[in-house]
Amino acid sequence: MLAPIKHLLATKRIILASGSPRRQELVKSLGLNAELCPSTFEENLNPADFKDFSKFIEATALGKAEEVYNRLKTGDNQEELLVIAADTMVTMGSEIYGKPKDNADALKMITNLAGKCNTVFTGVVLKHSKGVRSFTETADVYFGELSREQIEAYVATGEPLDKAGGYGVQGLGGALISRIDGDFYCVMGLPLHRLCCELNKLFLEDAS
Numbered sequence: 001m002l003a004p005i006k007h008l009l010a011t012k013r014i015i016l017a018s019g020s021p022r023r024q025e026l027v028k029s030l031g032l033n034a035e036l037c038p039s040t041f042e043e044n045l046n047p048a049d050f051k052d053f054s055k056f057i058e059a060t061a062l063g064k065a066e067e068v069y070n071r072l073k074t075g076d077n078q079e080e081l082l083v084i085a086a087d088t089m090v091t092m093g094s095e096i097y098g099k100p101k102d103n104a105d106a107l108k109m110i111t112n113l114a115g116k117c118n119t120v121f122t123g124v125v126l127k128h129s130k131g132v133r134s135f136t137e138t139a140d141v142y143f144g145e146l147s148r149e150q151i152e153a154y155v156a157t158g159e160p161l162d163k164a165g166g167y168g169v170q171g172l173g174g175a176l177i178s179r180i181d182g183d184f185y186c187v188m189g190l191p192l193h194r195l196c197c198e199l200n201k202l203f204l205e206d207a208s
Contacts, residue, residue, distance in 0.1 A: 001196035002030055005203040009082070012128075017068040017085035022170065026190045027084065037072065039064035039085065053091060054136040057123030060087040062134060065127040083127040088189045090141075090165025092118045097165040106155045109166035110176070114146040118165060122186045124195060126202060133202050137191040139182025141169070146176060 002009065009032060016024055019038035027034040041063040050056040065085035073081055090097040092113065100106035118141050126133045159173060160166035167173035169180075169187045185192045 012082040013079045017064045041067040061085045061123040061125040065125040069127045088122045106160035106166040137186040139186040142179040144178040
């Protein structure tokens with residue numbers, strides 16, 4: 001999907017404002033050589049200050065993107081930067097499920113999600129010399145019915161502790177899920193189809 005702008009992307013230094021090797025592999029699967037540069041942005045925004053979850057998640061991703069862009073774009077650095085930042089959260093109703101604090105918190109989260117539908121929001125921001133482009137994708141994730149023993153066994157693997165909502169769709173957590181309505185890669189943390197669409201718009205507009 002990036003063939004029309006491959007020659008333009010080749011002239012950019014592409015930075016992923018993240019420490020996630022998983023997101024880096026997703027970007028590389030598109031044929032882009034992205035560097036990992038974790039953001040130091042303090043993720044302390046209050047969801048209540050935003051009119052909906054999409055605005056909140058995009059604001060968090062924007063904070064990450066701008067911190068990395070401003071840090072790397074020094075006066076002596078004339079490289080053309082493209083910073084990609086993303087943030088993912090799991091919600092059910094009005095409640096946000098972040099990363100579990102510990103195993104007990106993970107157990108509570110998965111127990112609450114079992115047999116129900118949760119909605120994943122992934123906000124993405126593209127920061128470059130021409131400005132900013134942002135978007136949010138969502139996906140509904142349906143958990144199967146789970147026994148206490150199954151939940152405890154999953155939590156014991158340690159996988160939930162660094163995952164929003166306490167589960168990873170690309171790992172053992174995928175076995176907990178009966179159905180996904182929406183982009184699988186949104187749940188994984190970087191919606192690839194929409195990312196390609198937005199990159200094409202961004203650079204084709206710049207070239208026109």
